[in-house]
Amino acid sequence: MSRPRRALPPARAPPDVPDSSPVSAPSESYEVTGPLDPAAVAEALAPAFGLHAEAPVRHARTYLDTFDGRLHGPGLTLVHEGGELVLADTAQQTVARERWPRVPKLLLVTDLPAGPLADALAGPVEMRALQPLVRLSSREQLLRVLDGEEKTVVRLRIETPVLEGGARLPTHLHVVPVRGYEKQAAKVLRRLEAALDLTPAAGSIADDAVRAAGGTPGGVSSSPKVPLAADDTAAVAAARVSSRLLEVIEANLPGTLADLDTEYLHDFRVAVRRTRSLQRELRGAFPGDALREARARFKRLQAVTGDTRDLDVYLLDFEDFAAHLPEARRPDLEPLRRLLRRRRAAALRRMRRELRTEETAATLADWRTLLAAMTAGEAGGPDADVPLLTIASARIRTVHRQMVKAGSAIGDDTPAEALHDLRKKGKELRYLLEFFAPLYPAVVIKPLVSSLKALQDTLGRFQDREVQAELVASLAADVHKMDDATSALMAMGLLVEGLHEQQRAARDEFATRFAAFAAPGQGAIVKETFA
Amino acid sequence: MTRVLATYNIKGGVGKTSAAVNLAYLAAREGARTLLWDLDPQGASTYLFRVKPKIKGGGDRLVRGKTDADSQIKGTDHERLDLLPADFSYRHMDLALDAAKRPTTRLDRVLEPLKPDYDFIFLDCPPSISLVSESVFEAADALLVPMIPATLSSRTFAQLRDVVGDTSQVLAFFSMVDGRKRLHREVMAELSAAYPEILTAAIPAAADVERMGVERTVVEEVAARGRAAAAYRELWAEVRARLRP
Ligand SMILES: Nc1ncnc2c1ncn2[C@@H]1O[C@H](COP(=O)(O)OP(=O)(O)OP(=O)(O)O)[C@@H](O)[C@H]1O
Ligand SMILES: [Mg+2]
Numbered sequence: 001m002s003r004p005r006r007a008l009p010p011a012r013a014p015p016d017v018p019d020s021s022p023v024s025a026p027s028e029s030y031e032v033t034g035p036l037d038p039a040a041v042a043e044a045l046a047p048a049f050g051l052h053a054e055a056p057v058r059h060a061r062t063y064l065d066t067f068d069g070r071l072h073g074p075g076l077t078l079v080h081e082g083g084e085l086v087l088a089d090t091a092q093q094t095v096a097r098e099r100w101p102r103v104p105k106l107l108l109v110t111d112l113p114a115g116p117l118a119d120a121l122a123g124p125v126e127m128r129a130l131q132p133l134v135r136l137s138s139r140e141q142l143l144r145v146l147d148g149e150e151k152t153v154v155r156l157r158i159e160t161p162v163l164e165g166g167a168r169l170p171t172h173l174h175v176v177p178v179r180g181y182e183k184q185a186a187k188v189l190r191r192l193e194a195a196l197d198l199t200p201a202a203g204s205i206a207d208d209a210v211r212a213a214g215g216t217p218g219g220v221s222s223s224p225k226v227p228l229a230a231d232d233t234a235a236v237a238a239a240r241v242s243s244r245l246l247e248v249i250e251a252n253l254p255g256t257l258a259d260l261d262t263e264y265l266h267d268f269r270v271a272v273r274r275t276r277s278l279q280r281e282l283r284g285a286f287p288g289d290a291l292r293e294a295r296a297r298f299k300r301l302q303a304v305t306g307d308t309r310d311l312d313v314y315l316l317d318f319e320d321f322a323a324h325l326p327e328a329r330r331p332d333l334e335p336l337r338r339l340l341r342r343r344r345a346a347a348l349r350r351m352r353r354e355l356r357t358e359e360t361a362a363t364l365a366d367w368r369t370l371l372a373a374m375t376a377g378e379a380g381g382p383d384a385d386v387p388l389l390t391i392a393s394a395r396i397r398t399v400h401r402q403m404v405k406a407g408s409a410i411g412d413d414t415p416a417e418a419l420h421d422l423r424k425k426g427k428e429l430r431y432l433l434e435f436f437a438p439l440y441p442a443v444v445i446k447p448l449v450s451s452l453k454a455l456q457d458t459l460g461r462f463q464d465r466e467v468q469a470e471l472v473a474s475l476a477a478d479v480h481k482m483d484d485a486t487s488a489l490m491a492m493g494l495l496v497e498g499l500h501e502q503q504r505a506a507r508d509e510f511a512t513r514f515a516a517f518a519a520p521g522q523g524a525i526v527k528e529t530f531a
Numbered sequence: 532m533t534r535v536l537a538t539y540n541i542k543g544g545v546g547k548t549s550a551a552v553n554l555a556y557l558a559a560r561e562g563a564r565t566l567l568w569d570l571d572p573q574g575a576s577t578y579l580f581r582v583k584p585k586i587k588g589g590g591d592r593l594v595r596g597k598t599d600a601d602s603q604i605k606g607t608d609h610e611r612l613d614l615l616p617a618d619f620s621y622r623h624m625d626l627a628l629d630a631a632k633r634p635t636t637r638l639d640r641v642l643e644p645l646k647p648d649y650d651f652i653f654l655d656c657p658p659s660i661s662l663v664s665e666s667v668f669e670a671a672d673a674l675l676v677p678m679i680p681a682t683l684s685s686r687t688f689a690q691l692r693d694v695v696g697d698t699s700q701v702l703a704f705f706s707m708v709d710g711r712k713r714l715h716r717e718v719m720a721e722l723s724a725a726y727p728e729i730l731t732a733a734i735p736a737a738a739d740v741e742r743m744g745v746e747r748t749v750v751e752e753v754a755a756r757g758r759a760a761a762a763y764r765e766l767w768a769e770v771r772a773r774l775r776p
Contacts, residue, residue, distance in 0.1 A: 094562060094611075096562075097562055144608070149581040150581060150747075151580070151581035151582065151608065152606075152607075152608040178605075178606035178607075179604055179605060179606035179613055180603075180604055180605035180606055180613075181605070181606065
């Protein structure tokens with residue numbers, strides 16, 4: 001997903017600021033009811049401390065994050081302010097900044113010039129798009145608390161935020177200690193708490209603002225997790241998990257259609273695949289006819305989104321692939337990249353058309369109606385009233401057994417198909433474990449999932465590299481027609497070789513990964529837990 | 532990567548402290564996490580930042596690794612700019628170093644654990660040639676050398692380059708320049724011709740710099756629009772551009 005980098009004038013000389021640990025202690029924040037007068041603060045602190053009030057300033061700030069809150073998770077804040085993007089950590093210390101004249105509507109890390117901000121964002125944000133969450137205009141005043149030498153020993157920041165549209169949020173008083181003056185900070189805090197009407201701030205101003213604007217701080221999760229109990233009936237449990245998955249599908253549909261970043265589609269597809277898995281695994285919980293239709297319809301949703309996703313994966317991994325070529329040969333792959341981009345654009349158009357049909361709308365609407373009926377006890381299949389635990393345990397046990405059997409039969413000469421089939425079974429088991437994790441002890445689920453995940457990674461790489469090698473080979477004819485074809489075809493030959501090599505490496509890993517997954521001890525635990 | 536920059540000159544009163552304080556301030560203002568270690572027992576930079584010149588347990592224990600430097604750091608009035616204060620006991624630092632194993636690596640060792648926290652570390656040195664200065668050469672990536680353009684400067688510069696050797700980069704600049712004095716103009720022209728590596732930014736002799744001591748703050752806060760403030764900004768830009776990658 002690399003769009004062309006926008007050329008920008010050099011930033012206001014940000015030095016190499018690496019991902020940083022805060023230099024000073026984190027600040028305390030309080031909410032204040034009503035306005036806060038610096039004179040009242042001065043009075044509360046006198047005579048032990050002096051106070052220097054700087055002139056109040058106005059800040060227009062736009063907070064940005066990804067759809068799924070990737071900055072919020074690790075406590076980072078990205079703000080656009082005064083022609084700059086500024087990234088701050090939990091302690092409100094600036095981690096990195098970059099000149100950026102206008103508020104970006106949509107920002108990928110690859111849009112940023114190489115530098116500290118791009119470096120600091122790359123890890124948490126990856127390929128997701130940063131988007132404006134909320135816009136605030138704040139009045140801010142810095143008060144410096146001074147000791148007898150008129151040295152600043154604590155900083156106080158009074159922030160009165162106003163949401164775009166006029167809603168006023170509670171005033172915050174931030175108490176920011178100065179390193180090496182912790183005793184003074186504690187004393188200042190005690191005095192302020194005694195004299196002023198302060199309540200510890202529940203959340204950050206950004207969170208308050210997002211909430212006030214009707215959003216959810218932390219973004220929209222695509223996690224399928226819902227609470228489940230062992231004695232839930234199969235129908236109710238199936239409906240609850242499916243409803244959650246339907247929420248994820250619907251939440252990600254607009255971003256998929258708008259093509260904001262690759263992950264809307266990815267999350268959409270994962271939720272569709274999970275839904276299909278649930279439709280299979282708990283088939284007895286659903287009414288037969290309705291299920292038959294729904295399965296065909298969800299199969300279609302997965303099919304019409306497949307090409308775009310495959311090409312996304314290819315383009316996302318492109319740099320990694322290219323890295324296997326000698327440095328001098330890498331530019332030769334550009335025609336291939338162009339071709340992939342063109343293909344993706346075409347695939348996106350087809351996908352959009354399909355996702356905007358009546359059929360898609362009906363798929364989701366009818367499914368929602370069915371799930372509501374199941375929840376209300378008005379619809380269900382033959383196993384509707386069976387306790388969930390019974391079905392879940394039986395399915396996990398069975399699929400695990402099938403995997404152990406199938407995997408044990410795989411030797412060095414076994415055709416690739418067998419590994420692909422095992423991967424499919426593995427996905428099935430993975431989803432079962434994810435859906436029904438709340439029913440079982442975490443000490444069993446966790447190691448099982450992690451050995452399964454390691455196995456699936458290897459199997460995934462084994463299959464993906466094969467598919468990718470085939471795709472490159474199949475594109476040769478088209479590249480042939482392009483201008484810079486000769487060197488591109490040679491580079492593609494090297495690339496296919498590299499992909500096959502990676503595929504072979506994955507195959508070599510298989511035995512070890514599988515042995516860890518199918519270890520006898522683990523098998524015994526599975527039998528006992530999912531009895 | 533952390534850069535360690537030391538203001539140094541064998542001679543006293545040439546503008547080392549003024550440069551260390553103002554350049555460190557500019558670095559922090561730009562967004563860099565910056566530390567200034569005031570190595571001079573006189574504590575001139577510590578005084579300017581209104582911090583108590585006190586290291587718990589004294590400089591001895593600090594350079595011998597017995598006191599955790601991290602615990603002695605003080606935040607200044609300026610965001611991102613911290614100070615490791617001077618202590619009167621630094622006047623015996625030479626003896627302390629002499630008594631230690633591999634004395635010239637001691638300062639470097641004190642700084643090593645602080646580096647992840649800072650982008651720039653400035654060392655403000657007392658004027659001398661001693662074990663302390665040898666340790667400073669070992670620890671610093673670059674020496675910032677203020678030179679007053681007087682007749683002796685030429686010799687001093689050559690002498691300095693002998694003392695420093697190749698261990699750190701030498702970034703020399705003219706300090707306390709009085710453009711009305713013909714001697715200053717001549718010495719500057721001659722030296723710059725002989726040593727083209729001398730920086731072009733020069734700090735004028737200016738009352739604003741002297742007033743730093745009265746107001747106990749950086750020149751940007753004394754008179755941001757003055758010639759001296761502008762000269763330090765220029766100097767910082769040039770130093771940054773010249774630092775070896
Ligand atoms: N550019 C300047 N114009 C006028 N006065 C200056 C200038 N630079 C420094 N001074 C003054 O000269 C004196 C010495 O300056 P400074 O402390 O910066 O030098 P130093 O080399 O650190 O001295 P020492 O060797 O004593 O540590 C101070 O009183 C300072 O105010
Ligand atoms: Mg000095």
